[in-house]
Amino acid sequence: MKRMDLARDVLDKQVVDRDGTKMGRVDGLVLELRGDQPPRVDSIEMGFVVLARRLHPRVEGWVERLRRRFSVRKTARYRVPWSAVKDVDAYCVQLDVKALDTPAFDWERWLRDHVVAHVPGEKEEEE
Amino acid sequence: MNMKKAMQLALGIVTGVGGFFDIGNLATSAQAGASFRFQLIWSLLLGTVLVIFLVEMSGRFAAATRKALPDAIREHFGFTSWLVPFLVLTLVHFLVLGSEIGGICFALHLVTGLPPAVWALPVAVLLWLFLWRSTFGTIENSTSLLGLLTLAFVVAAVRHHPPTGQLLAGMLPSLPHHDPAKYWFIAVSILGSVLAPYLFYFYSSGAVEDKWDASYIGVNRGIAFLGMGFGSLIALAAIVVAAMVLAPRGIEVNDYHQAAMMLTDAFPFWGFVLFAAAMAIACLGAALEVALSMSYTTAQTFGWNWGEDLDPREDARFSLVYTGAILLSSLLILFGLDPLKLTLLTMAINAAVLPFIAIPFLLIMNDRKLLKEHANGWISNSVAAFLLVLALVLAVVSIPLVIVGGS
Amino acid sequence: MRNVNSLQSSAARPCGMILILMAAGTILACQHKSPEQELLDKAGPAGSWIATLQMAGEKWGANSVPASFVKTTCKAAGKDLDQVAEEVKKSKARPEVRDPLRQLISQAQAAGTSLRKAAEANDRPGVSQQAGQLAALRQQFEAWKKSVEPP
Numbered sequence: 001m002k003r004m005d006l007a008r009d010v011l012d013k014q015v016v017d018r019d020g021t022k023m024g025r026v027d028g029l030v031l032e033l034r035g036d037q038p039p040r041v042d043s044i045e046m047g048f049v050v051l052a053r054r055l056h057p058r059v060e061g062w063v064e065r066l067r068r069r070f071s072v073r074k075t076a077r078y079r080v081p082w083s084a085v086k087d088v089d090a091y092c093v094q095l096d097v098k099a100l101d102t103p104a105f106d107w108e109r110w111l112r113d114h115v116v117a118h119v120p121g122e123k124e125e126e127e
Numbered sequence: 128m129n130m131k132k133a134m135q136l137a138l139g140i141v142t143g144v145g146g147f148f149d150i151g152n153l154a155t156s157a158q159a160g161a162s163f164r165f166q167l168i169w170s171l172l173l174g175t176v177l178v179i180f181l182v183e184m185s186g187r188f189a190a191a192t193r194k195a196l197p198d199a200i201r202e203h204f205g206f207t208s209w210l211v212p213f214l215v216l217t218l219v220h221f222l223v224l225g226s227e228i229g230g231i232c233f234a235l236h237l238v239t240g241l242p243p244a245v246w247a248l249p250v251a252v253l254l255w256l257f258l259w260r261s262t263f264g265t266i267e268n269s270t271s272l273l274g275l276l277t278l279a280f281v282v283a284a285v286r287h288h289p290p291t292g293q294l295l296a297g298m299l300p301s302l303p304h305h306d307p308a309k310y311w312f313i314a315v316s317i318l319g320s321v322l323a324p325y326l327f328y329f330y331s332s333g334a335v336e337d338k339w340d341a342s343y344i345g346v347n348r349g350i351a352f353l354g355m356g357f358g359s360l361i362a363l364a365a366i367v368v369a370a371m372v373l374a375p376r377g378i379e380v381n382d383y384h385q386a387a388m389m390l391t392d393a394f395p396f397w398g399f400v401l402f403a404a405a406m407a408i409a410c411l412g413a414a415l416e417v418a419l420s421m422s423y424t425t426a427q428t429f430g431w432n433w434g435e436d437l438d439p440r441e442d443a444r445f446s447l448v449y450t451g452a453i454l455l456s457s458l459l460i461l462f463g464l465d466p467l468k469l470t471l472l473t474m475a476i477n478a479a480v481l482p483f484i485a486i487p488f489l490l491i492m493n494d495r496k497l498l499k500e501h502a503n504g505w506i507s508n509s510v511a512a513f514l515l516v517l518a519l520v521l522a523v524v525s526i527p528l529v530i531v532g533g534s
Numbered sequence: 535m536r537n538v539n540s541l542q543s544s545a546a547r548p549c550g551m552i553l554i555l556m557a558a559g560t561i562l563a564c565q566h567k568s569p570e571q572e573l574l575d576k577a578g579p580a581g582s583w584i585a586t587l588q589m590a591g592e593k594w595g596a597n598s599v600p601a602s603f604v605k606t607t608c609k610a611a612g613k614d615l616d617q618v619a620e621e622v623k624k625s626k627a628r629p630e631v632r633d634p635l636r637q638l639i640s641q642a643q644a645a646g647t648s649l650r651k652a653a654e655a656n657d658r659p660g661v662s663q664q665a666g667q668l669a670a671l672r673q674q675f676e677a678w679k680k681s682v683e684p685p
Contacts, residue, residue, distance in 0.1 A: 007205070008203060009202075009203075011205065012201050012202045012203075012205055012206055013202050014198065014202070014430050015430060021432055022426075022430055022431060022432040022433065023430070023432070024429065024430040024431070025201065025202075025206075025429065025430030027206070046430075051206055054206055054207055055207060055210070090192075091193070091194070099432075107444060108431070108432070108442075108443050108444055111443040111444060111447055112440050112443040115443065115447060116439050116440050116443045116446065116447070117440070119259070119439070236606070237603060239602070240600075240602030240603070240605065240606055376585045376588075376589055377581060377582065377585040377672065377676075378582050378585045378586050378589065379578070379579070379582040381579050381582060381614070382610050382614070384586065384603075384606065384607045384610050384611075385582065385583075385586045387599075387603065387607075388589055388590065388593055388598070388599060391593050391598040391599065395596060395597075395598050396597070396598065398598060399593075399598055399599045399600070399603065
């Protein structure tokens with residue numbers, strides 16, 4: 001059995017998808033309390049609103065309002081059940097998803113299609 | 128040591144020489160030499176010793192953990208602890224980038240006679256294009272090779288035959304004979320320019336980009352020591368040249384025009400163009416580094432995909448951070464802020480925010496669970512403790528010194 | 535279900551302390567000086583600019599710097615000299631200290647303008663004459679400084 005410190009080593013860890021694309025960080029952890037049994041990690045959460053809540057509920061309110069007004073993201077929190085976690089190692093939490101298909105990449109996708117795609121010029125080839 | 132490591136070491140030293148010397152070093156060295164001749168060399172030496180240790184730690188961290196600092200600090204200390212250092216770092220990046228852009232614009236102003244503000248947008252576009260189109264390796268190699276042009280200061284310093292006794296005496300701290308406020312202001316600015324907070328965070332990201340592993344720890348030590356050492360030699364040379372050329376004429380540097388003729392005594396024909404070229408190149412290299420550093424820090428803080436070798440389509444957010452940073456900080460120059468005043472204010476802020484930046488860094492260097500046998504030993508930790516005390520003193524004195532000694 | 539994302543180790547953050555000390559330092563730094571002493575501090579940049587203009591003229595004569603540099607240096611100097619002149623006007627220093635400086639600065643402003651015009655017109659003797667004039671002003675300025683500085 002592998003032991004982990006939830007707060008030190010899982011919370012705030014880099015999240016990657018099944019191809020290793022970096023898709024965010026573990027911004028929040030949701031535990032399930034189960035009566036007399038020890039609590040169980042239910043899911044991980046990602047998103048600016050989750051981060052804002054960690055600072056202060058009021059900051060969460062501001063960020064939520066900004067998000068409703070401007071964000072291209074449809075869901076405030078991207079919640080992934082722990083069952084979708086493929087692996088946790090020293091570097092990252094790997095999820096069994098494809099980053100581009102998740103809300104975590106809403107902004108990335110939008111910026112790529114609406115901004116980067118309109119910029120002429122491509123990266124030089126690696127020598 | 129195999130061929131590849133030897134190349135890395137050589138390249139690292141060249142990068143150190145080229146990458147160390149930037150607008151902050153140029154401005155503070157010229158001021159120090161012009162106003163106090165050799166008397167402030169001690170401040171440069173002190174900063175150099177500290178920055179060698181800090182850069183060594185940062186590279187060692189990246190080599191041992193294969194993680195960059197912002198990445199690891201957020202992971203282990205948590206978002207709320209990292210937020211303040213992150214915001215401070217963002218502010219510092221923004222101001223330093225503005226100063227470097229100001230330096231390039233001023234160099235172009237020297238050659239063309241057009242006001243620096245005219246050059247702000249063209250320079251911003253040039254910087255952006257460079258980052259958008261090239262890989263990390265190309266940027267690192269081309270700017271550091273061109274950066275060797277700054278060795279012109281060393282040649283000039285040797286040609287002036289500075290008095291050895293006074294030079295050596297300057298290596299020990301002493302009290303000023305005149306303008307104490309200005310003296311301490313420049314001393315603090317020199318420390319702020321050498322201990323640029325972005326530098327060691329950037330260095331760790333660079334090491335990750337270059338795919339360092341634990342076998343690079345020896346190479347890293349060499350790069351930190353020789354690269355930073357040689358880099359600071361150029362800053363020292365600039366102090367000497369200013370002391371030999373500007374001080375005897377009674378010229379103090381309150382405007383970059385007053386530094387621009389520094390090299391014309393040693394190189395009567397080429398000196399003026401050399402100065403402009405060295406200034407432009409030093410600032411160009413630094414501006415690219417700082418803009419990238421801003422992207423690294425932001426992307427790592429939020430876990431976005433990052434890497435200068437990726438196509439912007441694969442890391443849109445990473446690429447747009449440096450795009451926005453370059454554009455915003457070039458506005459500082461476009462709106463006519465004096466490049467030297469901006470640089471000096473930035474150096475003082477660099478010094479003032481050092482504790483916020485250094486504390487999490489030095490704490491994580493002692494995380495044995497993470498670094499295992501590569502965690503800081505007692506030597507590094509003694510230096511770290513000294514740095515912390517110094518950083519706290521700087522945080523307290525630097526802003527008041529801007530007010531009394533700044534102009 | 536409950537959130538545990540408030541669990542985290544906290545690094546030391548002595549922000550408040552630093553801010554308080556910064557403020558204290560600022561207040562301590564603003565001490566009062568005599569009007570003469572203040573004038574001496576304010577006049578510093580003028581001496582440095584006079585020396586800069588002299589050097590620019592000489593270097594132009596030696597073909598070390600382009601005329602455009604002399605022009606922009608003269609402009610930058612003019613702007614700063616105007617500022618010093620304003621400060622001198624406002625100064626409450628004794629007239630026997632203040633008036634010679636006032637005259638010196640207006641002469642320097644005139645010399646800067648002539649230097650710029652001479653360099654623009656590619657007038658070598660004119661530039662060298664202005665450089666000489668600036669050298670003389672520089673000596674007068676040093677003498678003025680000595681007369682004000684407490685022994």
